[in-house]
Every structure is written in structure tokens, then in C-alpha cells.
Amino acid sequence: GALLGEVSPRLLYVLETWRQNPDAGREAVQTFVAADGARVIRPHFAPLxxxxxxxxxxFLEDTSLLAEQVQQSKLAALGRLSASIAHEIRNxxxxxxxxxQLLAESPQLGPDDKRLTEIIRTNADRVSTIIDNILQLSRREPARFERMSLQPWLEEFxxxxCETMQWPAERLVIPAGGPELEVRIDPSQLRQIVWNLCENALKHALGDDAGQRIEIRCGRITPSGRPYMEVADRGPGIPPEQAERIFEPFFSRGRGGSGLGLFLARELAQTNGATLLYEPRPGGGSIFRLVFADPQRWEIRRSGTYAADR
Ligand SMILES: Nc1ncnc2c1ncn2[C@@H]1O[C@H](COP(=O)(O)OP(=O)(O)OP(=O)(O)O)[C@@H](O)[C@H]1O
Ligand SMILES: [Mg+2]
Structure with missing residues (x-):
């Protein structure tokens, strides 16, 4: 036998919390990430x-399967809704x-009225973006996998x-050199995921402080060897009770956000056999970690014996 604290310090911590107050566990369910870096485990304790x-x-419960089923049924409901939304609201x-827009071009309009037309337009555009996002979800294209190296992809990204967001490149830190990391993923879907994460960091985390940076880091999870990429910021982080809710559709605390960004990102990750997780950053801030499909399973998958193909 080994000591629990050595095998999983986090599990030991959750156990100690439970010991001190066995009845509190029901509301504040504590979870932790398994050693493969991708599965979320919910422990249950019973005194003997x-x-x-x-x-x-x-008891260790692997919640990923359940989470996936919930996600799938939400998606099915969204899919049914979206066709009618597109028709009834979009036009x-x-x-x-x-x-x-036409009204704004009218010469009789004073500056105050012009400002009002501007408000109509911005908000109409916002609604259009939400509809587009929902439509995109329901007609989700199957992933077109490519084997690619992360470093050059990140430089392009x-x-x-930075060009699009008018954000200084030196404040989006990416790994310099380091070991070559190869992943198998749909590059355009990867772009959408990482774009959403970086956009969130800009919008929800960085504020106006000129010293703030977004940091992207890559590596391999030990001991499973799965490659990962994470987007980290020094913003306010996510309150623990909202940590899973932020991935739900329409959950947003932001100004004018639709709350679809992270939902979409997690969906896309799943299509690619990857996992997207949130973790509080030690010292303050957020980490969003994308754990890529296990490279050792690529081959098995191709020969058809790996049943989790979606
Ligand atoms: N890096 C972050 N730091 C702090 N809070 C965050 C961060 N990223 C996301 N959040 C919180 O999670 C919520 C959900 O994010 P999500 O991207 O799904 O929606 P949104 O950004 O509000 O809207 P959308 O992305 O659709 O424009 C946000 O409203 C914000 O409260
Ligand atoms: Mg967002």
C-alpha cells in the first residue's frame, strides 16, 4: 500500500474536508481531475x-460519461430549437x-437620435451572433483530423x-521552443476553441491593467502522456460554485455575452476526442486546459477496436 496523500493529494484534501463535516458534502460536491489529466472524478465516502x-x-465515480450524456441531450434540444429560431428570429x-442603418444615414437626424440607431444596430448584431452560434452548433461539421505540430500552429494563431483584436503580441505569451508536441485534431476547430478562450481572457479577466498578459502553455500530462494546451490569465477566476456552470449554454456573467463561448468550445473539444477543463490558477486567475486525445489511441482508433468514436 501507498499513502493516499502521495497517490492523490487532492483526494486526501477532499476526504479531510468530508471528515470535518460529513453532511456539508451534499451541496458543495468536490471533484478532482484523474491522473490521465482528462477525466473528472467525484469521490463519495462512507464510514465502515x-x-x-x-x-x-x-467510491470513485467517473463523471465524464454522465456529463457527456447530459451534453448530448442538451445539444439535441438545441438542435430542434435552432431550426425554428433561424427561421422565426433571424430574418x-x-x-x-x-x-x-438606413435611418442613421438620414440627414435630418440629430446626434442623439443617431446614437439611438447605433444602439438598435449593435444589439441587433448581438442577437444575430447568438443565432449564428446556435446554428453552427446544430449543423456541427464532423472533425477533419490532421496531425500537426502545436508550436508553428500557435505562432500563426x-x-x-492579435491582429484582429488589436492586442499587442508580446502580451499573448506562447511557449518558446520546448519539446515538439504533435497532436491529432481538426485545426479550424482548434482555432475556434482557443480563440474563445483567449477572447474570454480579454473580456472577463484582464481589465484595463496594461501589465496583464494571456499565457498559453503546452506540455504533456504525467503520467498519461496526453498532450495539453492551456490558456491562463491573472483575472478574478471563477467562483467554485460556478466552475461547472460556465460550460452550460447561455450561462454568462459578462457584459453582453451570449454565454455560448465555453459551451461551444467544450462541444468542439469533445468532437475531437479532447477534454476542456477549468482549473483555478494558483496565485489567482483562471486556467482553461485542453487535453488532447491520447496519442497512443490514434492507431487503435483507426483499426476500429476503439469504440468511443463519435
Ligand atoms: N478567463 C475568464 N476569467 C473570468 N471569468 C471567465 C473567464 N472565461 C469565462 N468566464 C466566465 O464564464 C462565463 C461564460 O463564458 P462564455 O465564453 O461561455 O460566455 P460569454 O463570454 O459570457 O459570452 P460569449 O462567449 O458567448 O460571447 C462568462 O460570462 C464569465 O463570467
Ligand atoms: Mg466568451
Whole structure:
């Protein structure tokens, strides 16, 4: 036997929390990430016998399967909704935006009225973006896998992101050199995922402090060897009780956000056999970690014996 604290310090911590207050566990369910860096485990504890100190039986529940099923049914519901949304809302909103634009060009309009037309337009555009996102989810394309090296991809990504967002490139830090990391993923879907994460860091975390940076880091999870990429910031982080909710569709605390960014990102990750997780950053801030499909399973997958193909 080995000591629990050596095998999993986090599990030991959750166990100690439970020991101190066995009844509190129901509301604040504590989870932790398994050693493969991708599966979320929920431990349950039961005392064996009444002797003190009692032996404790530990159940470890792998929540990824359940989470996936919940995600799938949400997606199915969204899919059914989206066709009617597209038809019923998209066109009228487009017409509103167009009318506001024409009105803004009218010479009789004073500056105050112009500002009002501007508000109509920005908000109509916001609604259109939400609809586009939902539509994109429901007609999700199957992933087109490519084997690629992360480093050159990241350099290209940084250039494009910083250019579009008018964000200084030296404040989006990517790994310099380091070991070559090869992943198997759909590059355009990877771009969407990382773009959403970086956009969130800009929007929700960095504020106006000129010293703030977004940091992208890569590596391999030990001991499973799965490659990962993470986007880290020094913002306020996510309150623990919201840590799983941020991945739900329409959950947003942001100003004017649709709350679809992280939902979409996690969906896309799943399509690619990858996992997207949130973790509080030691010292403050957020880490969003994308753990790529296990490279050792690529080959098995191709020969058809790996059943988790979606
Ligand atoms: N890096 C971060 N730091 C702090 N909070 C974050 C961060 N990323 C996401 N969040 C929180 O999670 C919520 C959900 O994020 P998500 O990207 O799904 O939606 P959104 O950014 O609000 O809207 P959208 O991405 O659709 O424009 C955000 O509203 C924000 O409260
Ligand atoms: Mg977002």
C-alpha cells in the first residue's frame, strides 16, 4: 500500500474536508481531475462501522460519461430549437438592423437620435451572433483530423488573434521552443476553441491593467502522456460554485455575452476526442486546459477496436 496523500493529494484534501463535516458534502460536491489529466472524478465516502477512527470506504465515480450524456441531450434540444429560431428570429432581426442603418444615414437626424440607431444596430448584431452560434452548433461539421505540430500552429494563431483584436503580441505569451508536441485534431476547430478562450481572457479577466498578459502553455500530462494546451490569465477566476456552470449554454456573467463561448468550445473539444477543463490558477486567475486525445489511441482508433468514436 501507498499513502493516499502521495497517490492523490487532492483526494486526501477532499476526504479531510468530508471528515470535518460529513453532511456539508451534499451541496458543495468536490471533484478532482484523474491522473490521465482528462477525466473528472467525484469521490463519495462512507464510514465502515462505528469504531473510532472508523475505516472509510471511498467510491470513485467517473463523471465524464454522465456529463457527456447530459451534453448530448442538451445539444439535441438545441438542435430542434435552432431550426425554428433561424427561421422565426433571424430574418426579422436582420430587417431591424438594416432599417436602423438606413435611418442613421438620414440627414435630418440629430446626434442623439443617431446614437439611438447605433444602439438598435449593435444589439441587433448581438442577437444575430447568438443565432449564428446556435446554428453552427446544430449543423456541427464532423472533425477533419490532421496531425500537426502545436508550436508553428500557435505562432500563426497569435498573429491572427492579435491582429484582429488589436492586442499587442508580446502580451499573448506562447511557449518558446520546448519539446515538439504533435497532436491529432481538426485545426479550424482548434482555432475556434482557443480563440474563445483567449477572447474570454480579454473580456472577463484582464481589465484595463496594461501589465496583464494571456499565457498559453503546452506540455504533456504525467503520467498519461496526453498532450495539453492551456490558456491562463491573472483575472478574478471563477467562483467554485460556478466552475461547472460556465460550460452550460447561455450561462454568462459578462457584459453582453451570449454565454455560448465555453459551451461551444467544450462541444468542439469533445468532437475531437479532447477534454476542456477549468482549473483555478494558483496565485489567482483562471486556467482553461485542453487535453488532447491520447496519442497512443490514434492507431487503435483507426483499426476500429476503439469504440468511443463519435
Ligand atoms: N478567463 C475568464 N476569467 C473570468 N471569468 C471567465 C473567464 N472565461 C469565462 N468566464 C466566465 O464564464 C462565463 C461564460 O463564458 P462564455 O465564453 O461561455 O460566455 P460569454 O463570454 O459570457 O459570452 P460569449 O462567449 O458567448 O460571447 C462568462 O460570462 C464569465 O463570467
Ligand atoms: Mg466568451
Amino acid at each position: 462501522g462505528a469504531t473510532q477512527p472508523a475505516s472509510i470506504l471511498v 426579422p432581426v436582420g430587417a431591424m438592423s438594416h432599417a436602423a 497569435r498573429e491572427e488573434f
